[in-house]
Amino acid sequence: xxxxxxxxxxxxxxxxxxxxxxxxxxxxxxxxxxxxxxxxxxxxxxxxxxxxxxxxxxxxxxxxxxxxxxxxxxxxxxxxxxxxxxxxxxxxxxxxxxxxxxxxxxxxxxxxxxxxxxxxxxxxxxxxxxxxxxxxxxxxxxxxxxxxxxxxxxxxxxxxxxxxxxxxxxxxxxxxxxxxxxxxxxxxxxxxxxxx
Amino acid sequence: xxxxxxxxxxxxxxxxxxxxxxxxxxxxxxxxxxxxxxxxxxxxxxxxxxxxxxxxxxxxxxxxxxxxxxxxxxxxxxxxxxxxxxxxxxxxxxxxxxxxxxxxxxxxxxxxxxxxxxxxxxxxxxxxxxxxxxxxxxxxxxxxxxxxxxxxxxxxxxxxxxxxxxxxxxxxxxxxxxxxxxxxxxxxxxxxxxxxxxxxxxxxxxxxxxxxxxxxxxxxxxxxxxxxxxxxxxxxxxxxxxxxxxxxxxxxxxxxxxxxxxxxxxxxxxxxxxxxxxxxxxxxxxxxxxxxxxxxxxxxxxxxxxxxxxxxxxxxxxxxxxxxxxxxxxxxxxxxxxxxxxxxxxxxxxxxxxxxxxxxxxxxxxxxxxxxxxxxxxxxxxxxxxxxxxxxxxxxxxxxxxxxxxxxxxxxxxxxxxxxxxxxxxxxxxxxxxxxxxxxxxxxxxxxxxxxxxxxxxxxxxxxxxx
Numbered sequence: 001x002x003x004x005x006x007x008x009x010x011x012x013x014x015x016x017x018x019x020x021x022x023x024x025x026x027x028x029x030x031x032x033x034x035x036x037x038x039x040x041x042x043x044x045x046x047x048x049x050x051x052x053x054x055x056x057x058x059x060x061x062x063x064x065x066x067x068x069x070x071x072x073x074x075x076x077x078x079x080x081x082x083x084x085x086x087x088x089x090x091x092x093x094x095x096x097x098x099x100x101x102x103x104x105x106x107x108x109x110x111x112x113x114x115x116x117x118x119x120x121x122x123x124x125x126x127x128x129x130x131x132x133x134x135x136x137x138x139x140x141x142x143x144x145x146x147x148x149x150x151x152x153x154x155x156x157x158x159x160x161x162x163x164x165x166x167x168x169x170x171x172x173x174x175x176x177x178x179x180x181x182x183x184x185x186x187x188x189x190x191x192x193x194x195x196x
Numbered sequence: 197x198x199x200x201x202x203x204x205x206x207x208x209x210x211x212x213x214x215x216x217x218x219x220x221x222x223x224x225x226x227x228x229x230x231x232x233x234x235x236x237x238x239x240x241x242x243x244x245x246x247x248x249x250x251x252x253x254x255x256x257x258x259x260x261x262x263x264x265x266x267x268x269x270x271x272x273x274x275x276x277x278x279x280x281x282x283x284x285x286x287x288x289x290x291x292x293x294x295x296x297x298x299x300x301x302x303x304x305x306x307x308x309x310x311x312x313x314x315x316x317x318x319x320x321x322x323x324x325x326x327x328x329x330x331x332x333x334x335x336x337x338x339x340x341x342x343x344x345x346x347x348x349x350x351x352x353x354x355x356x357x358x359x360x361x362x363x364x365x366x367x368x369x370x371x372x373x374x375x376x377x378x379x380x381x382x383x384x385x386x387x388x389x390x391x392x393x394x395x396x397x398x399x400x401x402x403x404x405x406x407x408x409x410x411x412x413x414x415x416x417x418x419x420x421x422x423x424x425x426x427x428x429x430x431x432x433x434x435x436x437x438x439x440x441x442x443x444x445x446x447x448x449x450x451x452x453x454x455x456x457x458x459x460x461x462x463x464x465x466x467x468x469x470x471x472x473x474x475x476x477x478x479x480x481x482x483x484x485x486x487x488x489x490x491x492x493x494x495x496x497x498x499x500x501x502x503x504x505x506x507x508x509x510x511x512x513x514x515x516x517x518x519x520x521x522x523x524x525x526x527x528x529x530x531x532x533x534x535x536x537x538x539x540x541x542x543x544x545x546x547x548x549x550x551x552x553x554x555x556x557x558x559x560x561x562x563x564x565x566x567x568x569x570x571x572x573x574x575x576x577x578x579x580x581x582x583x584x585x586x587x588x589x590x591x592x593x594x595x596x597x598x599x600x601x602x603x604x605x606x607x608x609x610x611x612x613x614x615x616x617x618x619x620x621x622x623x624x625x626x627x628x629x630x631x632x633x634x635x636x637x638x639x640x641x642x643x644x645x646x647x648x649x650x651x652x653x654x655x656x657x658x659x660x661x662x663x
Contacts, residue, residue: 112370112382112383112386113366127362134355138348140348140351143348143351143354143355147354147355147358150358150359150362151358151361151362154361154362154365157366158362158365158366158369161366161369162369164264164265164266165264165265166263166264166265166266166323167323167326167365169264170323170326170327170330171326173330174326174329174330174333174358174361177329177330177333178333178354178358180333181333181336181337181354184336184337185350185351189341
């Protein structure tokens with residue numbers, strides 16, 4: 001498979017996983033999509049870095065998924081949006097708006113960030129979906145996963161700018177730390193009854 | 197041995213050990229206090245890059261440590277920050293030990309202080325953001341809510357802090373670009389914007405302020421006072437460090453204007469909102485924002501390069517917060533809610549706590565004869581000399597709003613005896629602590645030149661003074 005196809009496949013995976021995470025109300029599917037999203041991030045970063053260094057992102061991401069997955073004792077526990085079809089449609093339309101915004105903003109940002117249009121688009125799209133995840137829900141777990149998505153989106157862009165081992169290590173620790181905090185919250189802090 | 201190893205990695209390791217002592221809260225907190233005081237003492241006594249002879253063996257604390265291609269460097273000028281942050285940590289651990297012994301407080305607190313010192317030390321400077329976020333993550337398990345409160349303050353805190361990271365790292369990359377090509381005006385503007393957004397998120401500048409009053413009202417007082425004393429102090433020191441490292445950013449004059457504007461907006465916003473609060477916790481949150489506004493203003497009038505003014509400003513602020521925090525801890529210890537309705541008649545029920553809170557509040561508000569007055573006066577005078585009449589008027593609006601909030605609090609405390617509940621039992625150490633705090637606020641307020649003169653001479657040892 002040549003580089004272009006690999007990129008397209010990873011990009012489609014990224015879009016599909018981030019959208020599914022936004023729409024799904026199934027806990028297992030949610031975590032599976034997060035794992036797929038990290039696979040896509042790894043694939044995209046491996047185009048910039050060596051496979052070995054890029055694999056750090058995959059390992060750390062999947063470890064985060066494992067931590068979050070292990071912390072949820074029951075399926076669908078305090079997780080559903082409870083907003084029905086209208087809510088689903090609203091979230092899908094919001095995602096479309098984010099895509100459009102990113103699509104219009106990315107070329108301008110590419111003027112001063114020397115990372116290439118497509119890398120910028122992928123990174124900003126993931127970060128935008130993460131921001132949407134945070135904005136549309138009051139559930140702690142969704143906020144945590146939204147933050148993880150924002151960091152992943154940033155990592156895609158930053159990988160094209162710098163390949164510092166220290167930054168990779170610290171960002172990896174940060175990802176794990178956020179996942180651990182998310183797991184700790186779910187375990188120790190009861191989630192109040194909220195609308196979304 | 198390197199200074200970063202002694203002041204960053206040793207306390208980090210000890211912090212981990214202390215977390216493992218979670219079954220023995222009082223022991224771990226006592227050890228934590230001792231560790232912080234020893235580190236503060238070492239920062240005071242040991243000069244970096246100077247050879248000492250211990251038992252005939254030459255020992256030297258070198259300034260630079262290389263870690264995975266990056267340098268951690270704590271120079272003599274950074275010793276004041278080490279001293280300052282460790283003293284804050286030691287004080288709040290002591291208050292925690294007295295009023296709210298928490299199993300992991302010492303471990304997390306010592307580690308947070310170490311990471312924030314690491315943020316000051318790391319080179320290139322922009323990697324500081326990563327250390328800061330690590331400190332934020334470590335602080336999160338401490339943020340346990342009060343039993344009668346619900347909300348997601350800790351989530352907002354994590355979100356805002358984490359969002360600053362991409363902006364600061366990108367700004368660091370862009371700043372390297374500007375240093376390589378100083379004539380690139382477009383890159384210069386982008387760098388400034390990225391820095392502004394990143395630091396605004398980190399320093400809770402307007403409009404990224406929502407988490408501060410929320411966290412102040414929802415989390416147990418000792419922990420929140422610790423967090424909001426340590427974090428903003430460290431962030432402003434880091435910010436000042438950044439301004440020193442990237443002095444060219446200030447050359448356009450845009451930075452000074454932005455800092456001044458940001459400070460004024462924060463002062464007016466927090467001052468006016470303080471007048472409408474009905475909760476002591478939220479009021480403290482707005483007081484933090486109010487103080488942050490003055491810190492921005494101080495950085496703008498000093499050109500952002502002299503940290504001595506900042507440390508002096510922070511000393512006044514921290515004394516006020518310490519007295520307020522101790523009084524709030526006394527109230528929380530007796531299960532008193534922080535809503536104004538529950539605090540009615542507090543002057544009759546617990547005069548020491550009420551007087552402590554009021555003196556601290558009005559000190560933060562800059563009332564004459566209290567510790568906060570002299571630094572406020574200095575700032576207002578500087579603004580007047582610079583001819584910023586509009587700024588002075590806006591400052592007055594914020595100041596009046598903040599004082600109205602204080603008067604409402606005072607009025608609640610003054611309610612008639614029959615409206616108040618049972619008197620709160622006050623232990624001797626509570627009386628001693630609050631009494632001492634109020635006396636210190638008054639002494640600093642009445643003799644500011646002597647106090648700040650002593651402090652300035654003390655800080656001059658660390659070569660903070662220019663020339």
